[in-house]
Each structure stands twice: as structure tokens, then as C-alpha cells.
Amino acid sequence: MKIGELLKSEFSISFEFFPPKSPEGERELFETIKELEALKPTFVSVTYGAGGSTRDRTRRIAYRIHTETKLTVMAHLTCIAHSKEELLEILQDYKNIGIENILALRGDMPKGDFQAPKGACKYAVELVRFIRENFDNFFSVGVASYPEKHPESPNMEWEIRFFKEKVLAGADFSITQMFFDNSYYYRFVERCHKEGINIPIIPGIMPITNFSQIKKFASMCGATIPQSLVETLEPYAEDPEETTKRGVEFAIRQCEDLIANGVPGLHFYTLNKSRATLLIYQAIKHLIPPKVLSRLC
Numbered sequence: 248m249k250i251g252e253l254l255k256s257e258f259s260i261s262f263e264f265f266p267p268k269s270p271e272g273e274r275e276l277f278e279t280i281k282e283l284e285a286l287k288p289t290f291v292s293v294t295y296g297a298g299g300s301t302r303d304r305t306r307r308i309a310y311r312i313h314t315e316t317k318l319t320v321m322a323h324l325t326c327i328a329h330s331k332e333e334l335l336e337i338l339q340d341y342k343n344i345g346i347e348n349i350l351a352l353r354g355d356m357p358k359g360d361f362q363a364p365k366g367a368c369k370y371a372v373e374l375v376r377f378i379r380e381n382f383d384n385f386f387s388v389g390v391a392s393y394p395e396k397h398p399e400s401p402n403m404e405w406e407i408r409f410f411k412e413k414v415l416a417g418a419d420f421s422i423t424q425m426f427f428d429n430s431y432y433y434r435f436v437e438r439c440h441k442e443g444i445n446i447p448i449i450p451g452i453m454p455i456t457n458f459s460q461i462k463k464f465a466s467m468c469g470a471t472i473p474q475s476l477v478e479t480l481e482p483y484a485e486d487p488e489e490t491t492k493r494g495v496e497f498a499i500r501q502c503e504d505l506i507a508n509g510v511p512g513l514h515f516y517t518l519n520k521s522r523a524t525l526l527i528y529q530a531i532k533h534l535i536p537p538k539v540l541s542r543l544c
């Protein structure tokens with residue numbers, strides 16, 4: 248199923264996984280997937296290494312989900328380290344195996360003396376165009392968005408200008424970077440609407456189960472952790488149970504507020520674990536609008 252189509256009629260719940268390195272990690276991931284499949288999410292997605300490092304593993308996990316479960320799957324694809332020939336090969340392969348959803352990304356710039364292959368797509372917008380030019384509407388295409396701006400963007404005008412380019416190039420929907428203060432998301436969506444951007448912008452939710460890990464992620468991607476959340480979690484940084492309990496409580500309140508404000512869906516960064524996401528889902532499921540057109544996005 249194409250995610251762009253599904254989003255027209257239903258509130259979307261989705262889960263993101265990364266492709267594990269070991270057979271043991273893969274076995275555990277499929278346990279997680281089995282538990283989360285019971286929630287009947289709208290789709291699940293599988294991340295991709297920026298340098299193309301997970302090319303085979305992303306394909307393998309996406310294919311297994313596609314063939315071994317009833318879930319709709321989206322493969323992430325980063326373009327910065329691939330030639331156009333490689334991108335064509337990867338996309339043609341996804342088409343051949345019946346995977347219809349791609350999250351089109353540039354990927355983080357590899358560190359050091361990185362030289363992109365000749366003719367490579369330097370920004371995600373070029374990948375969106377490339378997909379549309381070569382595959383027309385076979386794929387539903389999603390893109391990333393950044394309510395607190397991408398670290399490389401000098402300001403919000405810049406952020407929205409280039410986000411809009413991705414939408415004009417043919418993106419059907421977007422998933423945001425994680426954020427912990429909903430006001431950033433609301434302001435971002437409002438500015439997008441003023442610029443005529445009307446695709447669904449699905450908030451990305453990161454359940455906190457390990458505070459030092461999240462602090463590291465947040466500083467890398469420029470997500471603000473509100474002082475009140477720091478004060479809630481810092482004293483329990485060495486206590487995974489208490490961190491999970493408080494992190495889950497925070498995410499429940501965050502999701503309740505987002506749903507009350509008419510978001511088109513919720514995308515959970517699961518880090519391949521089901522427990523926190525299951526707890527959040529159980530607490531908010533009575534609020535999820537069944538098959539409605541979203542009001543905000």
C-alpha cells in the first residue's frame with residue numbers, strides 16, 4: 248500500500264527500525280516487530296546508513312517485513328554516497344520486490360575528506376526528483392523535516408524554503424526529526440501552511456529509555472530538551488527502569504497534546520525495542536481518531 252494514499256483516510260501510527268548487524272539482533276528485531284504488528288500500524292520503516300553501509304541489510308529487513316508480515320513497509324534511502332546508477336539499481340530492485348514506499352534522504356555528510364560520486368544527488372530534493380523522473384508515481388515518497396531546523400540550516404526561512412522544494416519535487420508526506428517541545432512542531436507546521444506546504448507532516452516521537460543516549464542524539468540533531476524534562480530524568484540517569492517510566496509518561500503527555508491538536512499521525516523511533524512504544528500506545532489508543540481526515544496537516 249502507498250503511504251501517501253493511506254494518509255488521506257487514516258490517522259497514521261508508524262514505527263521505525265534500524266537494520267541490526269548480527270543474526271541475534273535480527274532475531275530480536277523480528278520479536279519486536281511481531282509485538283508491534285499486533286497494533287496494526289499504518290506502516291513501519293527501516294533506516295539506511297548514510298554512506299550506503301546498510302544497503303543490503305536495509306533491503307533484507309524491508310523484504311522480510313514485506314513478505315513475512317502483513318505490514319506496509321517503507322525503506323529509507325540516503326543519496327549522498329551513491330551514484331545515480333546505484334540509486335537506479337536500488338530503486339528498481341525495490342520496485343521489483345513490490346516495496347512501494349521510500350523515505351528520500353540526503354544522509355549526514357560523511358566525516359573527513361568525503362567526495363560524493365560524480366553526478367550524485369547532493370540534496371534530498373534531487374533524490375525526490377530522480378525518483379519521480381524514473382519511476383513516476385510507482386513510489387510514495389516521504390521526506391524528512393526539522394521543526395527546530397536542520398543543524399546545517401542557518402535559520403528557519405532557509406529550512407522552510409528547502410523543505411518546500413522537496414514538496415514541490417513530489418514528496419507525498421514528511422516525518423519530522425524528534426522533538427520534545429511540541430511548540431516547535433506547531434510553529435513549524437503553521438509556517439509551512441503559510442508557505443502553501445500542505446502535505447501531512449508526521450511528528451517523530453522518541454520514547455526516552457536511556458537519558459545519556461538521548462542527550463547525545465538530541466545534541467547531534469539540534470533537538471531541545473526542555474529544562475523540566477532534564478530535571479525529571481537527570482536524577483535517574485543510572486536507573487533504566489525509572490528513566491523508562493518517566494520517559495514513557497512524558498511521551499504519553501506529548502502524544503496526547505499532539506493528537507488534541509490534530510496531527511496526521513505519530514511516528515515512533517523504536518530503536519528496535521517494543522516496550523516503551525507499547526506502553527505509550529496503550530495509554531493513547533483511545534484518543535486515536537479512527538479513519539479521519541486530519542485537521543492540522
Ligand code: FAD
Pocket residue numbers: 293294295296297298323324325350351352353354355356369370371372390391392397398399400405406409410413422423424425451
Ligand atoms: P536535505 O533535505 O537535503 O537537507 C540537508 C540540509 O541542506 C538542510 O540544511 C537543507 O536546508 C539544506 N539544503 C537542502 N537543499 C539545498 C540546496 N539546494 N541548497 C542549499 N542547501 C540546501 N539518516 C540516515 O543516514 N539514514 C536514515 O535512515 C535516516 N532517516 C531519517 C528519518 C527521519 C524521519 C529524519 C528526520 C532524519 C533521518 N536521517 C537519516 C537523518 C538525515 O539523513 C540527516 O538529517 C541529513 O543530514 C539530512 O538529510 P535530509 O534528507 O533532511 O537532507
